[in-house]
Amino acid sequence: MCETCWELIAKADDTEFLDSLELTHAERSVLEELYKQGEDRIVEILELQGKELHEAILELNEELLIDIGELGKVLISVQAGDLFTVQFxxxxxxxxxxxFHLAGETELTVLNNDKSWSTKNKAASRFALKLKKLVPDMNGTSKDVMTRAFQKAIKEGKTPSERAVLVQEISAAATKGEEGPFSMKRAVTVARTMSTATANGGKLEGWKQSEVVTGKKWRSSKGSRTRKTHRKADGQVQPIDKPFKVGKSDLMFPGDPSGRAEEIIQCRCTMQSVMD
Structure with missing residues (x-):
């Protein structure tokens, strides 16, 4: 699918998710800008990762280029570097x-104006660590995607030279963001997952600090792309300190990074506060 198409999908998802929140015009404008900044940063880092990997592939001789074991070693070596870990x-x-801060502060201000939100909030730091723990899994996915693509190229080449060229072409295409783990599609997936998790995580922390919210209700997004497990969870109510039961996962909020990948990737659900 073209880059413009993915951008339109991302915009549609943003609009649907933001429509489900009770925001002032100013709050929504800030939130939309934060969404865009997050996506732009993910696009930038994926582009740099693709370039670094391609440069490593170009340094291999023909014999190594057609050895999937050696290619795997290169992938692992590159992913152990600063760009794939610390910088990501x-x-x-x-x-x-x-x-996270904006979502939490917005909810807290509305619910209990006597309470003050701090940007030094420890909950924000704990949540950031949860997001960071997803990075190894993301890198593992990138490695698996590239390995399968290289295997296919090696299998399709008739001669060693042709196989080596095909491997380099796959690497070059990935670097340009046309397909694979460094594409716009990948960036949208990562950004959408992170944005939903962060907004909902911040909301939940704001509710906890308000000391007036006792429970939470799951609100699934609408449309044909909503997962069956999420549609089934729609309307589910849990105490504020207990997880939602969604599929085979226990999720404190939609997009909870501690949940199973199939329940959090590109989730667009939100939740509603419940008070006695």
Missing amino acids: EQAIYDAFTPL
Whole structure:
């Protein structure tokens, strides 16, 4: 699917999710800008990752280029570097921590104006660590995608030279963001997952600090792309300190990073506060 199409999908998802929140015009404008900043940062870091991997692939001779074992070693070696670990973790922190603070402070202010939100909030730091823990899984997914693509190229080439060229072409295409783990589709997936998790995580913390919210109700997003497990969870009510039961996962909020991948990737659900 074209880059413009993915951008439109992202915008539609943003609109649907934001429509489900009770925001003033000013709050919504800030939130939309934070969403865009987060997505832009993820796009930037994925582009840099793709370039670094391609440069490593170009340094291999023909014999190594057609050895899937050696290619795997290169992938692992590159992913152990600063760009795939420290810089990616920092990018996630920089992009999504402000969103957590905004969501939490907005809810707290509405519910209990006597309480003050602090940007030094320990809950925000704990949540950032949860997001960072997703990075190894993301890198593992990137490695698996590239390995399968390289295996296919090696299998399709008739001669060693042709196989080596095909491997380099796969690497070059991935670097350009046309397909694979460094594409716009990938960036949208990562950004959407992080944004939903962060906004909902911040909301829940705001509710806890308000000391007036006792429970929470799951609100599934509408449309054909909503998962069956999430549609089934729609309307489910839990105490504020207890998880929702969604599929095979226990989720404290929609997008909870501690949940199973199939329940949090590109989740667009939100929740509603419950008070006695």
